[in-house]
Amino acid sequence: RRKLFVGNWKMHGSLVANGSLLRDLKAAAWEAQGDLAVCVPACYLAQCSEILIRSGIALGAQDVSSHTTGAYTGEVSARMLQDFGCKYVIVGHSERREYHGETDEEIAHKAQRAMAAGLTPIVCVGETLAEREAGRTREVINMQMDAFLSVLEPEETNDLIVAYEPIWAIGTGMTATPEMAQEVHAMLREKLVEKSAEAGELVHILYGGSMRPKNARELLQMPDIDGGLIGGASLIAADFLAIAKSV
Numbered sequence: 488r489r490k491l492f493v494g495n496w497k498m499h500g501s502l503v504a505n506g507s508l509l510r511d512l513k514a515a516a517w518e519a520q521g522d523l524a525v526c527v528p529a530c531y532l533a534q535c536s537e538i539l540i541r542s543g544i545a546l547g548a549q550d551v552s553s554h555t556t557g558a559y560t561g562e563v564s565a566r567m568l569q570d571f572g573c574k575y576v577i578v579g580h581s582e583r584r585e586y587h588g589e590t591d592e593e594i595a596h597k598a599q600r601a602m603a604a605g606l607t608p609i610v611c612v613g614e615t616l617a618e619r620e621a622g623r624t625r626e627v628i629n630m631q632m633d634a635f636l637s638v639l640e641p642e643e644t645n646d647l648i649v650a651y652e653p654i655w656a657i658g659t660g661m662t663a664t665p666e667m668a669q670e671v672h673a674m675l676r677e678k679l680v681e682k683s684a685e686a687g688e689l690v691h692i693l694y695g696g697s698m699r700p701k702n703a704r705e706l707l708q709m710p711d712i713d714g715g716l717i718g719g720a721s722l723i724a725a726d727f728l729a730i731a732k733s734v
């Protein structure tokens with residue numbers, strides 16, 4: 488699996504800032520030792536898709552509706568994201584689970600909608616600090632994985648990406664050690680293999696949570712860490728690229 492680096496801009500950016508960040512990324516994207524993508528706020532998809540044409544940097548969104556179309560004020564459908572050239576969409580980020588009450592069931596529907604529109608969902612899983620300290624990491628992640636794997640056909644499972652984001656590591660500067668992350672990634676890989684041997688081979692499992700230029704290399708050396716889902720550091724072109732060169 489070729490490494491994949493996805494920037495999750497979260498609720499950051501402006502027309503001016505996006506333009507300069509993407510221009511800097513485009514100029515040096517050839518240096519990356521893997522594929523690059525940015526997941527931008529929905530209102531900037533049009534701007535970013537235009538800037539990224541023929542850049543080799545893929546475009547993604549940060550959320551998608553669990554419905555196909557209809558009277559759902561404020562929602563953006565998978566078909567709309569596809570219309571703007573999105574390749575990826577993040578689904579079930581812990582910030583959406585926590586602040587927007589997204590359930591495992593809703594997240595599974597979102598992943599299905601994304602796939603039906605030809606997008607690759609990046610499904611996020613991860614435990615809280617309290618869950619880790621209570622020794623419940625495996626149980627929590629199993630539940631999150633089962634929720635969406637159970638609604639997918641085995642062959643559909645090949646077309647998704649899983650991101651392991653320990654919640655206690657997001658935006659805190661506390662990174663999981665490479666061994667801690669690898670242990671969970673190996674377990675995620677086993678879950679995928681149970682569903683489809685092919686998915687076990689094909690599916691990228693990304694690590695997310697305070698990934699920085701200084702800690703990326705040792706994480707990326709782990710056999711089941713196929714790249715990163717990067718928040719803060721993806722807003723600085725030099726840092727995002729430095730991570731993508733740490734292979």
Ligand code: 13P
Pocket residue numbers: 495580652656657658659660695696697698716717718719720
């Ligand atoms: P940080 O890299 O800022 O910790 O964010 C990680 C994340 O949540 C990416 O989706």
